[in-house]
Amino acid sequence: MKYFIRKFLILILTVFLISLMTFVAFHVIPGDPARLILGTSASEEAVEALREKLGTNMPLTVQYRNWISGFLRGDFGTSIKYRMPVASLMHDRIPVTTLLGVMSLVLILLIGIPLGIFSARVRNTPGEHVLNFINILGISFPNFFLSIIFIWIFGLTLHWFTPGRYISFDRDWAGCLRFMFWPALSVAIPQTAVLVKYVRTAMLEQLREDYVRTARGKGVGETAILYVHVFKNAIVAVVPLIGMIIASVLSGSIIIEQVYGIPGIGKLLISSVTSRDFPLTQTLVVYIAVIIVVINFLVDIVIQIIDPRIRLSDRS
Amino acid sequence: MDNTKPAGEDILRVEHVSNYYSDNGLGILRNRKRSQVLQDVSLTIGKDEFFGLVGESGCGKSTLGNAILGLIPYEGKITVAGLEHGRVSRKEFTRHIQAVFQDPLSAMNPRRTIGDTMKEPLMAHGIGTPKEQEAAVRAMLETVGLDASYADRYPRELSGGQRQRVCIGAALMLEPELIIADEAISALDVSVGSQILNLFRTIDVERDFSMLFISHNLNVVYYLCDRIAVMYKGSIVEMGTADAVYNDPMHPYTRLLLSAIPDYASEDDGDRALLERFRPPVEGACAFYHRCPHATDKCKKVPELRNKAYRGEEEHLVRCFYL
Numbered sequence: 001m002k003y004f005i006r007k008f009l010i011l012i013l014t015v016f017l018i019s020l021m022t023f024v025a026f027h028v029i030p031g032d033p034a035r036l037i038l039g040t041s042a043s044e045e046a047v048e049a050l051r052e053k054l055g056t057n058m059p060l061t062v063q064y065r066n067w068i069s070g071f072l073r074g075d076f077g078t079s080i081k082y083r084m085p086v087a088s089l090m091h092d093r094i095p096v097t098t099l100l101g102v103m104s105l106v107l108i109l110l111i112g113i114p115l116g117i118f119s120a121r122v123r124n125t126p127g128e129h130v131l132n133f134i135n136i137l138g139i140s141f142p143n144f145f146l147s148i149i150f151i152w153i154f155g156l157t158l159h160w161f162t163p164g165r166y167i168s169f170d171r172d173w174a175g176c177l178r179f180m181f182w183p184a185l186s187v188a189i190p191q192t193a194v195l196v197k198y199v200r201t202a203m204l205e206q207l208r209e210d211y212v213r214t215a216r217g218k219g220v221g222e223t224a225i226l227y228v229h230v231f232k233n234a235i236v237a238v239v240p241l242i243g244m245i246i247a248s249v250l251s252g253s254i255i256i257e258q259v260y261g262i263p264g265i266g267k268l269l270i271s272s273v274t275s276r277d278f279p280l281t282q283t284l285v286v287y288i289a290v291i292i293v294v295i296n297f298l299v300d301i302v303i304q305i306i307d308p309r310i311r312l313s314d315r316s
Numbered sequence: 317m318d319n320t321k322p323a324g325e326d327i328l329r330v331e332h333v334s335n336y337y338s339d340n341g342l343g344i345l346r347n348r349k350r351s352q353v354l355q356d357v358s359l360t361i362g363k364d365e366f367f368g369l370v371g372e373s374g375c376g377k378s379t380l381g382n383a384i385l386g387l388i389p390y391e392g393k394i395t396v397a398g399l400e401h402g403r404v405s406r407k408e409f410t411r412h413i414q415a416v417f418q419d420p421l422s423a424m425n426p427r428r429t430i431g432d433t434m435k436e437p438l439m440a441h442g443i444g445t446p447k448e449q450e451a452a453v454r455a456m457l458e459t460v461g462l463d464a465s466y467a468d469r470y471p472r473e474l475s476g477g478q479r480q481r482v483c484i485g486a487a488l489m490l491e492p493e494l495i496i497a498d499e500a501i502s503a504l505d506v507s508v509g510s511q512i513l514n515l516f517r518t519i520d521v522e523r524d525f526s527m528l529f530i531s532h533n534l535n536v537v538y539y540l541c542d543r544i545a546v547m548y549k550g551s552i553v554e555m556g557t558a559d560a561v562y563n564d565p566m567h568p569y570t571r572l573l574l575s576a577i578p579d580y581a582s583e584d585d586g587d588r589a590l591l592e593r594f595r596p597p598v599e600g601a602c603a604f605y606h607r608c609p610h611a612t613d614k615c616k617k618v619p620e621l622r623n624k625a626y627r628g629e630e631e632h633l634v635r636c637f638y639l
Contacts, residue, residue: 210422217385218437218486219410229425236427 003304011297018289019071022282023064031276032056037080067282077279081272086283089268097253097264099169103177103184104191104249112192113238116199117231123204131196138193143252147186147259154182164261183260187252191245198241202234209233236306243299247292327493327526328361328384333392335379335550353379354390355551355603358621361494361526361543366516368537368558369530370573371547377530380547381498384528385415397493411441414487418499420479424471430457430482431467437489452489459522460485461515477508481515488519498530513540534573538562546570549603552621556632566624566634568608602636610638 034050035042051057055066070077076086119131155163161182167175206212207230215225254266261267265284272280335354353376361367371377383390386401386409394401397412414437417423424433434453438444444452454464460481471479480500487495497516501509513536516527531537537544538558545555546569554567565571597606602615614637624639625632 210417210419211425213387214415214417214423214483214486215425215436216387216406217410217415218440219407219490220436220440221407224440229428232427233425 004301007297007300011293014293015290018293019068019286020064022285022289023067024060026278026282027060027063033080033276033278036276071283071286076283079272079277079280081275081277081280086280089280090265090283090287093263093265093268095169096166096262097250097257097266099176100180100184100187100253100257100262100264101246101249103180104187104253105246107184107188108191108195108245108249111188112195113199113235115192116196116238117203117226119196119200120203120207120230121226135193135196138189139197141190143186143190144255144259146189147183147256150182150186151260166260166262180262183253183256183262186259187249187256191248191252195238195241195245199234199238202237203230205237206230206233236303239303239306240299243292243296246295250288250292325363326360327363327365327397328359328367328528329393329395330357330359330380330384331393333357333380333383333390333394335376335383335388335390353550354383355549355618357392357547357550357552359545359552359555361528363493364520364524364526365543366520366527366529366541368541368544369528369547370532370534370537370544372532372573375547376550377532377547378498379550381415381496381528381530385413385496407441410437410492411490412492413494413496414490414492415496415498416480416483416487416500419503420476420483421471423483424479426471428470429467430469430471430474433471434467434482434486434489437486441490443490456485456489457482459488459519475508476504477511480504480508480512484512484515484519488523488525491523491525493525495525495527496530497527499532500529501536502531502533509536516540534562534570546573551603551618551635552633553604553635554633555621556625557630560625560632564632566632566639567604567636568610569604572607 032047032051033056034047034054038047038050048057055063058066067077074087076090078084079086079089082089115131119128119135122128122131151163154160161179165179167179169176203226207225212225212229215229220228253264254269256262257264257266258270265288269281269284269288271277272284333354334352334356337351337353357376357380359367369377369380379388382388384394384396386406396409399409399412401409424430428436431450431453434456435449438449438452443449450467453467457464457466462478462481462485466474466478466482471482474482484500501512504512516529517540519525520527527541529537529541534544534546538561541558543556544558544561545552546561546567547553548569554561554565554570561570562574565574595606595611598616600617602608602611602617602619605611605615608615619635619637621633621635623631624634
């Protein structure tokens with residue numbers, strides 16, 4: 001429990017620091033939003049008036065306080081480019097990105113864990129080398145390159161999906177999943193390869209443990225050893241990686257959304273950066289950072305629950 | 317080698333077993349070194365007999381234990397209760413032979429309860445219903461001196477001695493004919509270790525099983541075992557009844573081992589000089605050649621293990637030209 005509270009306080013502190021750093025960064029980089037909105041031909045008076053309206057003429061500390069207090073109330077400001085509340089812009093896009101992320105994660109776990117176990121099983125056989133080779137390919141290909149290949153082969157050549165035409169989940173959920181499978185797979189493949197390598201290493205590490213020797217000595221079969229003993233201990237070592245994988249999936253989907261034309265958070269972020277839409281960019285960066293911090297917090301809690309050794313040290 | 321007992325009574329027969337360790341080096345830079353760990357080891361353990369195997373670390377005593385358990389490859393022949401490893405399935409083999417290792421904590425899966433760990437041999441061999449298995453675990457916990465409630469605990473919650481009791485209990489679950497105890501008390505405190513030794517003795521009275529007790533401590537082995545073999549650099553240099561080897565050591569190495577045991581009653585430490593390295597090692601010489609104070613040119617060959625029993629001893633084998 002003490003551990004939980006300490007972790008939670010660290011979480012709050014991290015989120016605060018992220019918001020502060022994001023805010024400072026966006027006010028240090030050159031570019032005046034008011035000037036940007038009105039264009040270079042606008043008069044100095046008009047620009048000044050707009051600065052007054054946007055609040056960008058106030059001291060930074062006041063601006064930060066206003067921004068944070070608005071943030072806590074769910075008021076993320078107004079997008080300069082879209083002339084709309086940031087909150088409503090995000091409202092439509094968060095489900096899209098969440099769907100992409102969840103689909104990628106499901107693919108990563110569904111492919112990565114069994115393949116990791118399998119590659120531990122085929123250790124010291126020719127199959128090991130084949131798997132290692134495929135794995136290195138998977139790790140080395142950037143996911144946007146995979147996306148382009150997928151669009152070319154499965155979209156343009158085989159017509160399994162129409163590139164660039166996103167289908168909304170509400171209108172046609174099956175069509176949406178069919179379309180989203182490809183971007184999700186593009187995001188998933190490099191992460192899957194990392195997971196396979198990690199699971200394999202964790203399994204092989206456990207296989208060297210003394211209790212495996214004991215289990216063999218008791219007459220337990222090799223399959224039972226792998227699943228009953230080794231896998232359960234190996235997965236404990238793999239859970240911390242899940243937090244990192246989720247972070248990579250999020251950052252991966254930023255580019256992938258752009259490539260496939262998916263109207264999600266990532267696409268919004270890129271367009272907000274190119275148009276110097278400060279309120280929007282700030283909010284999105286903090287939003288993504290908070291998600292990653294919270295997920296890592298949850299992973300820590302899960303590790304607490306599944307690892308009997310840590311659980312015990314807490315009890316005594 | 318000579319066998320004083322008829323073959324049928326032997327639980328374990330180790331015949332001319334050798335084992336090599338090859339160092340594969342670094343891929344293409346490999347420089348294959350083949351070093352011999354076990355050199356033509358032969359021994360037998362009879363029914364209900366406790367056999368002690370002594371030697372310093374790295375002498376190959378644990379390697380022999382692992383070979384007998386079928387955990388590592390070897391040359392030669394090992395039969396346990398008449399079964400040869402490789403001829404029968406490992407599962408079948410494990411019904412007759414079980415092991416207790418040095419570190420009881422790492423020998424148990426940290427994520428499984430004591431009950432699960434002890435039940436596992438029965439489950440692996442499909443013995444009994446779940447209820448019967450539970451009952452067997454509770455009974456065994458009491459046999460090894462623990463409360464039946466320990467079944468629900470995790471290895472981390474137990475003390476070192478309690479953990480080793482659990483491992484011994486788990487090894488006994490299948491009622492094997494042979495138990496290999498590899499440095500089973502070396503990781504424990506002296507007082508806890510002697511409790512475990514006494515536990516072995518108590519269980520020996522109640523049950524029929526033979527044991528190969530591997531240790532670096534000659535005192536411990538003398539206390540527990542009926543017969544002793546002393547191993548040096550992969551070969552047995554002396555073997556006989558516990559009394560003969562302990563009270564009348566013949567081989568220079570056995571005498572050295574005994575002198576390495578602190579004995580505050582005697583001020584005489586003449587044999588300790590043996591600890592010094594005497595001469596550079598020679599390929600193909602007697603294993604003890606470089607450390608032996610009595611070695612001559614004759615010792616540049618490997619001596620046979622010969623029976624030097626006298627004064628009514630049953631057997632007392634020594635590997636030395638000068639005895």
